[in-house]
Amino acid sequence: MTLNYDLFWSFRSPYSYLVTSRLVAMERDYDVKCNVRVVYPIAVRQPEFFDNSDPLWFTYLAKDTYRTAAFLGLPFHWPRPDPVVMDFATRKYPKEQPYIHRLTRLGQVATEMGKGLAFLDEVSKVIWDGSVIGWHEGDHLANAAARAGLDLAAMDVIAARDAERLDGIIEASQVAQREAGHYGVPMMAVDGEPFFGQDRYDQLEWRLKLKGMQKRG
Template sequence: MTLAYDLYWSFRSPYSYMITHRLTALEREFDVVGNIRPVYPLAVRTPEFFETRDPLWFSYFMQDIHREAAFLGLPFRWPIPDPVKMDFATRTYPKEQPHIHRLTHLGVAAAELGRGLPFLTQVSHLIWSGEVDNWHEGDHLARATERAGLDWAALSAIADQEADRLATIVEASQVAQRTAGHYGVPMIAFNGEAFFGQDRFDQFKWRLEQQGLKART
């Protein structure tokens, strides 16, 4: 029997980027499949979360993401531009956001087309690897989408023409995420248990093995 899990994931989360390659390898090697549920980042849905953080939270976060990427052997740089527009001086987020809503809707549409995880993997690499500047310009997103096995024109049309429907799906996923046990990303929900953070991947796989995880034949 194919095991299934829910993945709650954000394009603005460096830790979300860091888990995708392991989930891709997991699904390639084992009979398990993710229900991919992109969500808006906390900076968009609950920006006040960051207003109450101790200043050490941010400095440690910036240190940790570079260290963790190096530990995992992943190329990494803070994106240019940031998927979420932010005033770093005041650590505030304007209501009007040029990138994150459409990115998230593209992810939902890709999941509906059965290519959710490949799309998240390719696009997060584009955004976070530092291999290109201005990931939102030119044909960068189109090429990443094609590498994920999707047609960029068709996917873009869905995101643009069905934005309200896709936003409703994202909001439902955010409610389901909290019901499943956490608000942060990446978060995996499996068999009534939440695994928050990319550093819980090994525990997640351990649970899968307890439930009869089998190699693909």
């Protein structure tokens, strides 16, 4: 019997990128299905979230993401440009965001096409692995989509045409995320049990094995 788990995931989350390759490998090796549920990052959902955050929150994040990537053997660099535009002088997030809405809607379109996890994996590499400056330009995203077995031009048509419908699904995923027990990403949930953070991957795999997850034959 194929087991299922939900994945709440954001294109602006470095930790989402850092866990994705392990989720891809698990689905390749085990009889398990990842239900991708893309969400908008907290900076878009609640831009005031960071107004009163301790400055150490940012400095620790910067150190930990590079350290975690090195520990996992993954290339990493903060994206150029950032998927969510921020005024670093004021630490404010302007309402107009040129990248994140398209990315998130494309993630939902890919999910509806049955290739959500592959799309997240390929696109997050282009954004986060440091190999590209200007990931939003040229054919970087189109090539990433193609590696996932998708046509970016066709996806963009759907994302623009169905923006309101897609945002409704994304909003429902954000509600389900909190109902499962946390607001952050990446968060995996198995039968309503939350596993928040890339560092909970091992516990996710352990729980799925306890529930009967078997290796593919």
